[in-house]
Amino acid sequence: MSFFRYLLLLFFTLNGLAQKTQQMTHTYTNALIHETSPYLLQHAHNPVNWQAWNVESLKTAQTENKLLLISIGYAACHWCHVMEHECFEDEEVAEVMNQNFINIKVDREERPDIDQIYMDAIQIMTGSGGWPLNIVALPDGRPFWGATYVKKDNWIKVLEQLNDLYQKNPSKVLEYAQNLVEGLQAINLVENQSNLDIINSRDLGVGIKQWSQFFDKKMGGYRRAPKFMMPVNLNFLLHYGTVEKDQEILDYVNTSLTKMAWGGIFDHVGGGFSRYSVDAKWHVPHFEKMLYDNGQLISLYAKAYASSQNELYRSVVEKTIQFVKKELMAENFGFYSSLDADSINESGGLEEGAYYVWQEDELKSILGKDFPVFKDYFNINSYGHWEHGNYVLIRDETDVEIAKKHGTDQKHLKTVIANCLQLLENRRSKKNRPRLDDKILTSWNGLMLRGLVDAYRYLGKKEYLDLALKNAKFIESELTKEDGGLYHNHKNGISTINGYLEDYASIIDAFIGLYETTFEERWLSRAQELTDYCLENFKDEVSGLFFFTSRKEPRLVRRTLETSDNVIPASNSIMAKNLFRLSKILFEANYEDIAQQMLKNIQGNFEKNAQSHANWMQLALYFNNPFYEVAVVGEQYQEKAKELYASYLPNIVLAAAKRDSKLMLLQNRFKPKETLYYVCEHGSCKLPVLQSKEVLTQIQF
Known part of the structure; x- marks a missing residue:
């Protein structure tokens, strides 16, 4: 036996022993033990015979003529954990589920294509949705019943009733499922509006006026609870308020960004944002922290700082990147998905927010003589109290006001507060940490990569660009397929799921941004290659948009067109903006034509539902207002380009080179001993200038 074969045999022997040992320590082990998703692995020792979504599971359902019970969630989902404990860990529940259903667990973050379909289904059925999302479907996947969180007794009762109905009256179930599928198809239709003009600024303003009726102008966000941060909406409004010189809109953006940064939704001790607040003042968060929120918010606050x-915005960017590096960054510079809302408390039980909250006596003990200042600064009073004596840190006064109250200056106040927060971070490090979802998702890494690029662009810290390049190289080496496409996921050195449109869209956007800060043309070339891959494999010629799944993938109940911007912009709106921006750098007229047609097909939604189409409306701003191609050519091209970074210029693309380039935008522009700026519009350029301030006078909003 060769030494290599001996090592291989030893590996499999030890691995088998490890699996047997693991199974011996648990009463139950189901098929999810073979998955890599942390969420699926959380359910691997339930008494329920869970299976992952795959061809074999669906075939089993059809062979045995059993209904599918599809349960969808994600690792950081608090109510998913609650239902697991009350239902899926219960043997009585498991017996009902195992006897009558093929039970499938889905990580919505790994399989957003499945989640989209069944989330639409439950919204058709009930008018609302959320997670955990539980669907009962025919063996072929067509849904006919759904619910979110359900208590044990009701869960058993409804499952027995649904199985009884299917056994005794299958034609009724079949009819309802078919009607529901037709509804799913209908709400996903997009007509090709080739005869329309692009929406004009006046009509765009009508939609924004309608939208603004929901603005909370005192606390930011919307006049409601819970409150989601919605960075895509604030990003658009920052752009709109700037180009339209609408001070009321800009004031609303500033209020929202300030109150979010002051609120408990921002972790003042460790940095980073939680997913949403349960109240109207951004105070008590749902404590899970998601990579996609923090990546987008880094971009947003960096632009707002520019x-x-x-300085508050600058601080938020720096602290949020610090959090991501510490808590969500892998050794290979990929970024993990999330931190759980729950952590182990002092009593040994899982508790939401246990890692983040403070008791007043605890704060007094830690902070000593500085507690009175800290108390006023972060409202250790009725305003900052949550429940059971727990406080969530929240600000509601400026540094100037607090400093004046305590007879000191702002500089000394900042030093005191910084020291206090460091002491709290030291104490927190001794607590049980929230659980980590350590799968790496391509689309979310694209959002984070774009955040790092924007942070470097507007704050000027080279360490952010260095980290961005490391992440980009990770994407190239670990998330790229042999055919040039992308994977969606990565865990333990393995990528298993083919990329969705959201993966391509976010990576293309990030690579365009990476080019605009490094001017390494390989990132632009890669963005174009991925765009062409999407045109070949995702484009729907009927609607003019892009399907969420590649034509190479097995067909589900529906092939989705994702068009509504939400906490993450719609993959189609990101793609449309990518096509527009690439057309300006590469002089690809076809790209702009496609982006324009995509916008025409969606713009009918703006007036009545602007809040769900903010990223699309930013594309409308590109078409309605001057948009510039700025070229920098000469020996000092990098330094000259950096001079423009400090300004918030949402209506430009930037290209630069030392001398020679294949890009038409940069050709025939080199002049020895000079570094020149060229400001162009639709390929027509003004006379070159030497100073960045001259460029700014040529760029109009």
């Missing part, structure tokens, strides 16, 4: 020079 626009306003507000």
